[in-house]
Amino acid sequence: MPALELDGVKKSYALPSGGVHLVLDLPRYALADGEQAALEGPSGSGKTTFLNCCAGILRPDEGRVLIGGIDIAALPESGSDALRGRSLGYVFQSFNLLQGLGALENIELAMRLGAGLDRARARALLGRVGLAGKEQHRPSQLSAGQQQRVALARALANRPRVVLADEPTGNLDAAAAAEALTLLREACAEAGAALLVVSHDPRVLARFRRRDRLARLNRAATPAVGRSR
Amino acid sequence: MSRGRFAGVWLLAGRSLRQHRLSTALTAACTALSVGLVMAIFSIQAQSRDAFTGGAIGFDAVLGARGSQLQLVLNTVFHLETSPGNIPWRYYKAMQANPAVALAIPYAVGDNFHGYRLVGTEPSIFTDFEYQQGRRLTPAQGRVFDPAARDAVVGATVARKLGMKVGDSFHPYHGLDYDPAAMHDEVFTVCGVLAPTGTPNDRVVWIPIDSFYRMSGHVLRGAGQGRAYTARDGQAIPDSAKEVSAVMLKFRDPQAAMMLSQMINYQGTVATLAWPIPKVMAELFDKIGWANRVLALVGLLVMLVSAAATVAALVNTLDARGRDFAILRSLGAGRSTVAGLMVAESAAIGALGSLAGFAVYAAIMAVAAALLRDSTGVLIDAARWHPVLALAPLGMTLLSAVAGLLPAAQAYRTDVASGLSPRT
Numbered sequence: 001m002p003a004l005e006l007d008g009v010k011k012s013y014a015l016p017s018g019g020v021h022l023v024l025d026l027p028r029y030a031l032a033d034g035e036q037a038a039l040e041g042p043s044g045s046g047k048t049t050f051l052n053c054c055a056g057i058l059r060p061d062e063g064r065v066l067i068g069g070i071d072i073a074a075l076p077e078s079g080s081d082a083l084r085g086r087s088l089g090y091v092f093q094s095f096n097l098l099q100g101l102g103a104l105e106n107i108e109l110a111m112r113l114g115a116g117l118d119r120a121r122a123r124a125l126l127g128r129v130g131l132a133g134k135e136q137h138r139p140s141q142l143s144a145g146q147q148q149r150v151a152l153a154r155a156l157a158n159r160p161r162v163v164l165a166d167e168p169t170g171n172l173d174a175a176a177a178a179e180a181l182t183l184l185r186e187a188c189a190e191a192g193a194a195l196l197v198v199s200h201d202p203r204v205l206a207r208f209r210r211r212d213r214l215a216r217l218n219r220a221a222t223p224a225v226g227r228s229r
Numbered sequence: 230m231s232r233g234r235f236a237g238v239w240l241l242a243g244r245s246l247r248q249h250r251l252s253t254a255l256t257a258a259c260t261a262l263s264v265g266l267v268m269a270i271f272s273i274q275a276q277s278r279d280a281f282t283g284g285a286i287g288f289d290a291v292l293g294a295r296g297s298q299l300q301l302v303l304n305t306v307f308h309l310e311t312s313p314g315n316i317p318w319r320y321y322k323a324m325q326a327n328p329a330v331a332l333a334i335p336y337a338v339g340d341n342f343h344g345y346r347l348v349g350t351e352p353s354i355f356t357d358f359e360y361q362q363g364r365r366l367t368p369a370q371g372r373v374f375d376p377a378a379r380d381a382v383v384g385a386t387v388a389r390k391l392g393m394k395v396g397d398s399f400h401p402y403h404g405l406d407y408d409p410a411a412m413h414d415e416v417f418t419v420c421g422v423l424a425p426t427g428t429p430n431d432r433v434v435w436i437p438i439d440s441f442y443r444m445s446g447h448v449l450r451g452a453g454q455g456r457a458y459t460a461r462d463g464q465a466i467p468d469s470a471k472e473v474s475a476v477m478l479k480f481r482d483p484q485a486a487m488m489l490s491q492m493i494n495y496q497g498t499v500a501t502l503a504w505p506i507p508k509v510m511a512e513l514f515d516k517i518g519w520a521n522r523v524l525a526l527v528g529l530l531v532m533l534v535s536a537a538a539t540v541a542a543l544v545n546t547l548d549a550r551g552r553d554f555a556i557l558r559s560l561g562a563g564r565s566t567v568a569g570l571m572v573a574e575s576a577a578i579g580a581l582g583s584l585a586g587f588a589v590y591a592a593i594m595a596v597a598a599a600l601l602r603d604s605t606g607v608l609i610d611a612a613r614w615h616p617v618l619a620l621a622p623l624g625m626t627l628l629s630a631v632a633g634l635l636p637a638a639q640a641y642r643t644d645v646a647s648g649l650s651p652r653t
Contacts, residue, residue, distance in 0.1 A: 048650070057559065057645045078563050085561015096556045096649060100244035112237035113561040154560075 001069045002030040003161045003194035004054060009063035009073075010220075011049050023049045024060070025220035029212075033161065036185060036195040038208035045215040047198050051166050054196070055088055056080035068161045085114035089155030089193065091184065093167035095147040097139040103150045104135035107157050114158035125153040129183060145176030152184055156191050163188050165197040169204055181207055234566055241557075242573040246581075249546055253578060256535075256542045260582020263535040264625045265589025267528035271617035272590075273597050274521050276609040281307070282510040284607065285428045287360035288332075289486060290504035292316065292324060292493070293475040298503035299513055305336055305475040306506060307429045307605055308346045311405060312338050316500050317451050318471035324478060329485025332357055335473040337441045342399055344407040345387045347434045349441025352376055358477075360428050366435075371395035371421035374437050381417040382435040385425035386606060393419055401436075403446060414445045429606030438473075442466055478504075532625055536632040539578050543571060543636040554640050555648025568637035575633025576626055583622030590618075 011024040024046040031037055041047030052058040053065055056072035065073045067087050072080045097106050107122040126135060129149035131142075139147050148168060155163050168184060169177035181197075181204060188195040197204060198214070205211050246253040286306055293301040294314030303310035315337075324333040334357075337349035355366050355373040366382075374380035383393050393399075397419045403411040417436060425431055442449060443460040449470040450457055458470035480486045486504050493502040503509050514521075554567045594611035601607050 048646070052646050052649075055559065057649075078565075081558070081561050081563040084559070090559050092649065096552070096559070098241070098244075098553055098556060100241070100248045100553075105240070105244075109237050109240065110560045112233040112240075113557070113566070116231075116233050117236075 001033075002066070003033045003035070003068060004031040004196065005029070005064075005066040006050075006054065007064045007066070009053055009060040009065060011046075011053055011058060011060045012220075022220040024053065024218055026050070026063070026218055029217060031162065031194045031196055033194055034189070034192050035210070036188065036208060037197070037210040037212060038205045039196060039198045039212045039214050040200060040205055041198045041214045042200045046218045046220060047214055048166070050214060050218070051164055051198060054162075054164055055090060056084050085110075086158055087161045089158070089160040089163035091148070091151050091155045091163065091165040091168045093170035095139070095144075095151045095171070097147055097150055097154070099139050102136040102138055103131060103142065106139075106150055107154045110154045110157040122153075122157065125156060126150070128187060129153045143176075144171055145173075145180060148172060148176075148180045149183060152180070152187060156187055156193065159191060160193050162194045162196065165195065165199075167199050167201070168197060169199070169201060174203070177201075177203070234562070237562075238566060238570050238573050241570055242577055245546075245550075245570075245574055246577060249542075252542045252546070253581075256539050256578050257582040257585060259535045259538045260579055260625060260629070261585035261589050263528070263531040264583045264586030264621050265593055266531055267525075267621045268586065268590040268615075268617050269593035269597065270524050270528045271621075272594065272611075272613070272615045273601075273609060274524070275615050276613060277601065277607060278511075278514050280607040280609065282507045282514065285361045285364075285426065286506050287358055287428075287479070288477045288506060289480045290478040290490075290502055290506065291475050292320060292478060292500055292502050295499060295501050298501055298509045301475060301501060301503045302506055302509045303513075304338065305477060307607075308348075308432055309429075309605065312474045313501070315472040315474055316476070317453065318468050318473060320500060321473050321476045322468070324476050327485075327489075329481050329489070330478055331481045332477075332479035334358060334477045335438055336475045336477060337438050337472075338474045339405065339447075340401045340403055340413065340441070340444065341405055341407055342387075342401050342434050343391055345384075345391070345432055345434055346405060347381075347401050347436055347441070349436050349438035351438060354435060355382070358479075360426055360430060364426070366426065366430060367424050368421035369424035371419070374420055374435065376437040376439060378420075378437065379415060379417045379440050380420040380437065382421040382423060383419055384423050384431040384433045384435075384606075386431040386603065387434055388422045390603070393422065395419055395422060401434075401444065415440075415443075427606075427608040432603075432606040439466065442471065478502075532621075532628060535582070536579070536625070536628045539575050539629050540632045540635050542578075543575055543633065544639070547636055547639050550640075551643055551648050554643040555645045558643065558645040559649055564641045564643075567643060568634075568641040571637035571640045572630050572633040575636070576630035579626040579629025580622075582629075583625045586622060586625070 006026050006029040009024060009026045012020040012022040015021050053060050059073050064071045067083055070083060072083050104122055104126055107125055108117055111117045129152055131149055169181055172180055291301050291305050294316050296313035300310050300313050304312045321335045324330050334351055334353050340347040352373055359365055374382050398416050400416055401413045402408060448457045448459055449472060451470050451472055460466050490502050490504050493500050557567055591611050598609045601609055
């Protein structure tokens, strides 16, 4: 059973003019447990919509999004929230850490909202990403690279089956980007989590054996703005 | 909501309040003022009513000139208001001789010392009168007055406010209000300072009733329109010339009081028996009940306004917090969890403000107690229990939580996808 599987997923948005804009038309996409893949996603390819559908944040108009065999799109909203908390890790380009919390608290909060608080594991994860001793540091007291490491530790907090990373190196310099990507891949491999990195950075894409092009997979995508129907 | 999520919500609420500490402090201060004000309003109302209607009065009834019972009680028991007039001395003697009367003490009023009233009376006010069971007006310094001397025994508040002590001498002033031009020639000497009683008696200068009659300018008519009599030194004053402002009474049994009331108030034409004193005072509070209700309403409105201020403060933060809400949602928090965060913050502000409200309450009570003590002699106590001390803080916290539903509804509708987009 794949860790992540999208089957016949379509997603469109209503236009102010009254029509609809089809953004995503994906016949099939799957990621096995522990598998790591990169998805090339230039602007207009439906990258964000794809990830939001994977995470259950957006509901597709058609099709199924299976996380460990459970269709997140078919669950009621509370169910999809819970599944997202337990089974998915999300790493963002802009880190999206809560500024009011310390590094450790950001990880612990994800646990509270997901599988449950495990303080020892939270500390261990922070140590694993090289931030032992910075438990109480607020995001504003950390460098961009360090913030992304906290975000990575947070993504792994609930032992997810799938980690989604949206341009995880987009806000980092070359050295920090390379370091963060290595860490991301190693940590996911250790945790047995499938990893899907969406990026348009060739240096990132080059690090993955499996590379998919969303623009080619997505029948709704066009090089410019996509296709309307 | 699971325990972990619940704890997470409170952690975030606490951190958010700390992050917006200025806004939190101002809103909580506003809440504290409203809660403190409401607690003080209700507490002062209840305690002053209790003090005036059932406090340490010590007498059952007041016999005085024909007129308002309320005026009579205010004038003689609380040393407020003017005297409705005088009654002949024989009324005092008749009450003293009545077997149903346990204690009758004459009062002659109409003079003051720097605004504090002089009461001419008999030594029985110190020896027989108990303002509470087993508690008498007892000198803390000196002794009680000699009924034939120009002695004065001052109440504790008078002594404290005017710095009077045993051995001091003073000229009384005519009238109930201090007028430097109305000074009597006679000099009185302080022979005793009373221990505090927490009653209006602390604001009185007690002098012998005979000395009161003998002050310059005091013309006695035996409370009638007959020939005026002016007392002379060394000459006894005839009872027929004497008059009293009131006779303070303690009865042996209530039945007799009822009969006396019937006889004096409904069959007589000269005097009024104000009885029972608590009922007379309760009528006053019933008459001004509307003012109390208005005050209570104002207090409750202030609580509503402070709840609205809490909402405004939280709503102002919503735009800046859209991203935080989206992050929480991406971590698995449901809409109700995000909405619950706003309710928790609102309730926390209400609870913090309510706690601080006790300091405001204590401050208001301290000022009110000093004002009330100085103007009426009645004591109120901030530590005295009243249900409002629990209801106002709990109600305010609940009201704040309910008010938090408005920003919660907005947080509930947070668009996760747009909130997670990278900032440009």
